[in-house]
Amino acid sequence: MKDIGQETTRVAALQHAAPYIRLFQGKTFVVKAGGGAVASDAARRALVAQVDLLFRLGIRVVLVHGGGSQSSELSRALGAEPRFVAGRRVTDAAALEVATMVLCGSVNTQLLAACRAVGLPAVGLSGVDAGLVHAVRRPPVLRDGERVDYGHVGDVAAVDPGVLETLLDAHLVPVVAPLSADDSGALLNVNADTVASHLAVALGAEKLILLTGAPGILERPNDPGSLVSYTDLPGLQRLRAAGCLERGMLPKAESVEAAIVGGVRRVHILSESLPDGLLAEVFTNEGVGTLVVESIQALSPAEQWVAEGAVA
Numbered sequence: 001m002k003d004i005g006q007e008t009t010r011v012a013a014l015q016h017a018a019p020y021i022r023l024f025q026g027k028t029f030v031v032k033a034g035g036g037a038v039a040s041d042a043a044r045r046a047l048v049a050q051v052d053l054l055f056r057l058g059i060r061v062v063l064v065h066g067g068g069s070q071s072s073e074l075s076r077a078l079g080a081e082p083r084f085v086a087g088r089r090v091t092d093a094a095a096l097e098v099a100t101m102v103l104c105g106s107v108n109t110q111l112l113a114a115c116r117a118v119g120l121p122a123v124g125l126s127g128v129d130a131g132l133v134h135a136v137r138r139p140p141v142l143r144d145g146e147r148v149d150y151g152h153v154g155d156v157a158a159v160d161p162g163v164l165e166t167l168l169d170a171h172l173v174p175v176v177a178p179l180s181a182d183d184s185g186a187l188l189n190v191n192a193d194t195v196a197s198h199l200a201v202a203l204g205a206e207k208l209i210l211l212t213g214a215p216g217i218l219e220r221p222n223d224p225g226s227l228v229s230y231t232d233l234p235g236l237q238r239l240r241a242a243g244c245l246e247r248g249m250l251p252k253a254e255s256v257e258a259a260i261v262g263g264v265r266r267v268h269i270l271s272e273s274l275p276d277g278l279l280a281e282v283f284t285n286e287g288v289g290t291l292v293v294e295s296i297q298a299l300s301p302a303e304q305w306v307a308e309g310a311v312a
Contacts, residue, residue, distance in 0.1 A: 017283040024282070025058035027206035028168065032196035034212045035069035037272035038107050044114040047211070050278040051173065052120045060168045062199060063122075064176045066192035067099075067107040074098050085148050088251055091189040096152040099189045103177040111175050122173040127180030128187070130163035133195055135180040135188045154180050154188025156195065161202040168203075197255035201262030208259045209281065210252060211272035216290030217253075221246045229287065232296045233260060260294050267292045 037047050054061050068089065072082040075098050083090040091099060108124045115122035127133030135154030140147050167174045178195040180188050193210060200208040217236075219226040221244060231239070236253055239245055245253050256267045268281050270289025281287045293299060 020283045021057050024206060026060070028060040028062065028200075028203050029054060029207045029209060029282075030062045030064060030196050030200040030203065030205045031209045031278070032064045032066070032192055032211065034066045034192070034210075034272050035071075036213050037211050038065050038067065038111060039069060041110075041114075043272075044111055045117070046275070047272075047278075048111070048114040048118055048120060050276060052115075052118045053279065054282070055120060055173055062164055062168070062174050062176060062203065062205075063111070064178060064192055064196040064199065065103075065107055065111060066178065067102045068192075070107060071095070071098050071102045074102060084247075085143055085150070086250060088150065088191060089153065089189065090148070091151040091153045093152065096187060096189055100179060100187060103179050108175060108177045115173065115175070120173055121171065122175050123167055124175045124177070125163065126177040127190060127195060131160045132163055132176070133178075133180040133190065133198070134158040134160070134183070135190050136182055137186070137188060152186075152188055154182065154190045156180075156190060156198045159198045159202045161199060164199065164203060191251055191255075193252050193255040194258075197259040197262075197264075200259050200264045205264050206266070207282070208256075208264050208267045209278065210255070210267070210269045211278065212248070212252065212269060213272060214249065214269070215271045215274075215288075216269045217245070217249065217292075219244055221249075228290050230291050230293075230296070230299065232293050233257060235296075236292060256292050260292065265293065 031051065033047055036043065038044050051061055051063055075082050075095060080094055104126050112122055112124045125132065127135065134157045136157045138150045138153045138155050140149040164174050176195070178190045178192040180190045182188060196208060196210070215224050215227050217228045217231065217239065218224065219228055236257065240253060252269065259267050268289055268291055270277050270281050274288055277288050281289055
C-alpha cells in the first residue's frame with residue numbers, strides 16, 4: 001500500500017519549488033565544487049545528480065571544480081608538503097606539475113565520467129582553452145613581515161567567456177578546471193573560487209554557488225552552530241573585521257565580494273557534503289548555507305522574514 005503521507009510531502013515539495021523553477025529557467029548558475037565534492041565516486045555522483053536536475057529544469061549550469069585536497073595528497077605521496085599562506089596555496093614547479101595532472105587530468109575526467117553515467121551532456125575544459133581565463137603571475141607580497149613568493153600562482157587579469165557561451169547555447173554543461181596561463185603560455189595555478197567568481201560576472205550569472213568543506217560562513221569559526229544564514233556586503237566586512245573569516249574562508253570572501261560588485265545578484269556558500277544541499281539551497285527560502293547579497297533590501301519579503309535577526 002502506498003504511503004499517502006509521503007506522497008503528499010513529495011507533491012508539496014514540488015509545489016513549493018515551482019515558483020523557483022519558473023524564476024530560474026534560462027538563467028545561468030556557476031557552481032564551484034571544492035575538492036571534497038569530487039574526492040570519491042559517491043561524492044561525484046551526488047554532485048552530478050544535482051547538477052543534472054538543474055540542467056533538466058532549464059537552468060544553464062557551468063561547473064567549476066577544485067582539487068586541492070587531491071593535489072595535496074599526491075604532493076605528499078611524492079615527498080613534498082603543501083604550503084599555504086593566508087589560505088592560498090604556494091605553487092612551485094613540482095606543485096604546478098601535480099596541479100596540472102590532478103585538475104586537468106584525473107578530477108576533470110572523473111567528473112565527466114560521472115556526467116556520462118547520468119546522461120548529462122558535459123564538456124571538460126580549463127582556463128587555458130580558447131583563452132577562457134587570462135592570468136598573470138602573482139608578484140611576491142609581504143605577509144607578517146615575511147616576503148612570500150606564491151610561485152606559479154596566477155591572478156585573473158581577464159576572462160573571455162565566448163567558449164562557455166557557445167557550449168551553453170548548444171545545451172551543454174561546461175566542466176571547468178581552474179588551471180590557466182599567461183600571455184606567453186606559462187601555466188599558472190589559479191584559485192577555483194576566483195575563477196568561478198570571474199566567470200559568473202562575465203556570464204551575467206544569476207547565482208554563484210560555492211560548495212565547500214565548511215557549512216557556510218560561521219560567526220564563530222569552530223562552531224558549526226553559528227552559521228550565518230544571510231548577510232550582505234557590509235555584514236561580510238564586519239565579519240572580516242571581527243576575525244570571523246579564517247584560512248580558506250578569506251579568499252572565498254574576496255571572491256564573493258568581487259562577484260556581487262560585478263553584478264551577480266546572489267552568492268551562496270554551503271557544505272559540499274550535505275545530501276542534496278545544492279537543491280535545498282536553490283529551491284527553498286530557508287536554504288542550508290549562507291546567502292550573500294549586496295544589501296539585505298535585495299531579499300524578497302519571504303526571505304527577509306526567514307532572515308530576520310540572522311544578518312551579521
